[in-house]
Amino acid sequence: MPKLDKRTINEQEYDKPNMKKRESKEIRTESSEFNTTETLMNLKNLSVYYADNQAVKNIDMPIEKNKVTAFIGPSGCGKSTLLRTINRMNDQISVARYEGEINYDGLNILRKEVDVVTLRKEIGMVFQEPNPFPKPIKQNITHALKFMKKPKNEIEEIVESSLKQAALWEETKDRLNNSALSLSGGQQQRLCIARALALKPKVLLLDEPTSALDPISSAKVEDLIMELKKHYTIAVVTHNMEQAARISDNTAFMYNGDLIEFGETSRLFTNPREKRTEDYISGKFS
Amino acid sequence: MQTRRFFNEELQKLKLDVEELAEDTKVVLGTAVDALYNSDLTTAENIIANDYVYNEKEQRINDAAMIMIAKQQPVASDLRRLIIAIKISTDLERMADHGKNIAKATLFLGDDHPISIHPSIKEMMKIAIEMVDIAIKGYHLEDISFARLLAQKDDQVDNLYGQVTKDLLELTATNPDQIQYIMQTAYTSRYIERFADHITNIGESILYLVKGVSYDLNE
Numbered sequence: 293m294p295k296l297d298k299r300t301i302n303e304q305e306y307d308k309p310n311m312k313k314r315e316s317k318e319i320r321t322e323s324s325e326f327n328t329t330e331t332l333m334n335l336k337n338l339s340v341y342y343a344d345n346q347a348v349k350n351i352d353m354p355i356e357k358n359k360v361t362a363f364i365g366p367s368g369c370g371k372s373t374l375l376r377t378i379n380r381m382n383d384q385i386s387v388a389r390y391e392g393e394i395n396y397d398g399l400n401i402l403r404k405e406v407d408v409v410t411l412r413k414e415i416g417m418v419f420q421e422p423n424p425f426p427k428p429i430k431q432n433i434t435h436a437l438k439f440m441k442k443p444k445n446e447i448e449e450i451v452e453s454s455l456k457q458a459a460l461w462e463e464t465k466d467r468l469n470n471s472a473l474s475l476s477g478g479q480q481q482r483l484c485i486a487r488a489l490a491l492k493p494k495v496l497l498l499d500e501p502t503s504a505l506d507p508i509s510s511a512k513v514e515d516l517i518m519e520l521k522k523h524y525t526i527a528v529v530t531h532n533m534e535q536a537a538r539i540s541d542n543t544a545f546m547y548n549g550d551l552i553e554f555g556e557t558s559r560l561f562t563n564p565r566e567k568r569t570e571d572y573i574s575g576k577f578s
Numbered sequence: 579m580q581t582r583r584f585f586n587e588e589l590q591k592l593k594l595d596v597e598e599l600a601e602d603t604k605v606v607l608g609t610a611v612d613a614l615y616n617s618d619l620t621t622a623e624n625i626i627a628n629d630y631v632y633n634e635k636e637q638r639i640n641d642a643a644m645i646m647i648a649k650q651q652p653v654a655s656d657l658r659r660l661i662i663a664i665k666i667s668t669d670l671e672r673m674a675d676h677g678k679n680i681a682k683a684t685l686f687l688g689d690d691h692p693i694s695i696h697p698s699i700k701e702m703m704k705i706a707i708e709m710v711d712i713a714i715k716g717y718h719l720e721d722i723s724f725a726r727l728l729a730q731k732d733d734q735v736d737n738l739y740g741q742v743t744k745d746l747l748e749l750t751a752t753n754p755d756q757i758q759y760i761m762q763t764a765y766t767s768r769y770i771e772r773f774a775d776h777i778t779n780i781g782e783s784i785l786y787l788v789k790g791v792s793y794d795l796n797e
Contacts, residue, residue: 534651561653563790570654575582 332357332495332525333378338392340373340382347373349549350392355495360517360526362540362557364533366577370549371529375497378527379415380408396495416488420500422480424472424487429464432472432483433490440491450490457523458486459516478509482516489520496520498528502535514539533573537561545569585650592642592663593718599635599670600714600780604707606632606677607773611703614680614766617689625681632674639667655787662787666717669776669783673710676769676776683762683769693759695766696745698738702770705735709777713784722788728781729795735774742767 333355340348348370355361355378363371373382380401382388393400401411424432433451442450451468455461460482464475472483481501488496498517502510517526517539530536536543537557544554545566553560553569564570571577606625613621643660646652652660687693709731716724746764750757778795785793 533653537653562657564654573653574656 330357331355332396334393334395335374336393336395338374338377338394339390340370340377341387341389341391342373342385343387347549348377349551351551353544353551353554355525355527356542357525358521358523359541360521360528360539362536362543363527363529363546364531364536364543364572365546365552366572367531368548369546371544371546372499374546375499375527375529376417377402378495378497379412379417380406381417383408413491414493415495415497416491416493417497417499418481418484418488418501421504422477422484424475424480424483426471426473428469429472429475429483430468432487436487436491454486454490455483457489457520458482459512459519460486476509478505478512481505481509481513485513485516485520489524493524495525495527498526500529500531503531510535533561533575545572547572582650585646585652585656588642588646588650589656589659592639592646592660595635595639595642596663596666596670597714597718599632599639599667599674600710600717602632602635603670603673603677603773604710606674607680607703607770608707610677610680610684611700611766611770614684614687614763615695615700617684617687617691619685619689622681622684626678626685629674629678632671636667636671640664655790658787658790662783665783666780669779673773673776676773679769680766683766686762687759691759693749693753693756693763695763696742698742698745699763699767699770702735702738702742702767702774705731705738706770706774706777709735709774713777713780716781716784717787720784720788722785725781725785725793725795728778732774732778732795735771739767739771 331354335351335353335355338348338351339346351374363375365371376382377390378394378401382390390402392402394402396415399406425435427435430451433454434447437447437450452461452465455464460479463479464470464483467474472480475483481504485496485498485501501517502513505513514535517528520526521541528536528540540557542555543557543560545552545560545564545568547568553564553566555565560569561573564573568577609621610625612618613625643664647657647660650656709728712724712728712731716722716728743764746760746767750760753760775796781795782793785791785795
C-alpha cells in the first residue's frame, strides 16, 4: 500500500460514492446573532517598510465587522507593525513608509491627507503594558473628552458608560478620584480600554493586551473582549495561542512579514492548510 | 530543531497502545469464532473472563489522551490524533465485546447442539480480521489510501451477513425445533457484521485524522 502525502492528496480522491463527505463538517464554535461576515476594513497589497527593511509584505486580508481578528506569529514577524499601521501609529517613526491600501469606510486611510487624530478616534488602541495617566481614574477617561470640548453632562455619562463597558464600573465607582496607579495591573488595563472606548471608536486594536497580566486578570480582559465585539470590531496581536483560539473569530498567521494563512479561527486551529501554520500553533516551529 | 519531543513521544506511545488493542480484537474474534465451530466451551469461558482487560486498556487510552489534552493544549493534527485515539479505542472495545458475545453464544449452544455452524460465518470472520489489519496499517502510517478497500471489505461482510441470515431463516422453517440454536448462530453473524462496522468507523476516524474532514464510508 503506497503511502500518500497527506498534504498533496487530491480532494476528489475522497468523493467516491462510498466515501461521502459528511455535510456538517464545518466547525462553528458560536451561534450568536453577531455571526455576520460584513467586511469593515480591507487590507490591499499592504507593505510596510522601516527604511529598506520590508516588515510587512504585500498583505491582502479583510477585517470583519463585530468580529475579533487575531494576529499571531513569532517575534519580529510584522504583526505589531501591521496592527500599528491600521491607526497610523507608525507615522511617528521617521523611516517608516507604506505601500498598498487600507480601505475603511470608503477611504484609503494610508493617504497623507487623512487626519490621523480623527482616524484614531475611530480606531482606538491599547498596548501591552497598562499605561494609565498618573492621574485620578476619572480623569483618565475625561482627559481626551475635555480636549474635544464635550459638554460636562455628556462627559459624566461617558465616564460611567465607558467604565461599565470595560467591566470596571462596579470596582471603581466609589473611588473615581483615586489615582489610576492605585488599581491592579488588570484593572489598569481595563481602564486603558475604557479610555479608548470613551472616544466611541468603531475599531479597537489591542497589542498583546494581557501579556503583562496574571491569569485571572487576563481572563477578565478576555471576557471583556468577547463582550465588546458585540459593539466594536477588534484586532488583537497575541503570543498566546490558546488566547487567540479562545477569543478570536478569525486568525491571521504571519511569518517573516508574510501572511501565511488567514481564516476562521475554529478551522485554522483544528485543520490549518499550511504546514508552517500547523507547526507554529502546535509549538513545533523550528 | 524538533521541539516538544516529550509530547511527541507520549503521542507515539498512545498510538502503539491503540494498535495493541486493535491486535487484541483480532485475537478475540478469531478465537471466539474458532471456539464456536469447535464447541470449545473452555475457550469461550476464558474469552468472557478476559473481556475486562480490553475495557481497562480502552480506559487507559482515554485517560492518557485526556491528560495530554489538559496538559499540552494540543491543536490541529495533534488534537485530532488525541480525539481519534479516544474514538478508535471506543470502537475497539466494542469490537472486543462482540467477540465476547460470540463466546456467550457458544456457551448457550453447548457442546452437543444439533446444528452445524454456517460456513460463511468463518468467512466473515476472516474478512473482518483482514479489515483490522488494513485499518491498523492505515492508522500507523496515517495513510488514507486504504479507505476504499476498507469500504469494499465491509460490503463483502454485509453481503455474507445477508446470505447467512437468509439461509438461517429458511432453516428455521424446516427445523422449527432447532430455532433457539439457529437464532444463536444468526446472532453470531450479526456480531461479526457489527464488528466490521466498527472497523469502518475506525476508517472514517483515520480519514478525519489525516484530512480534518468527516467522511462516511458506509454510504
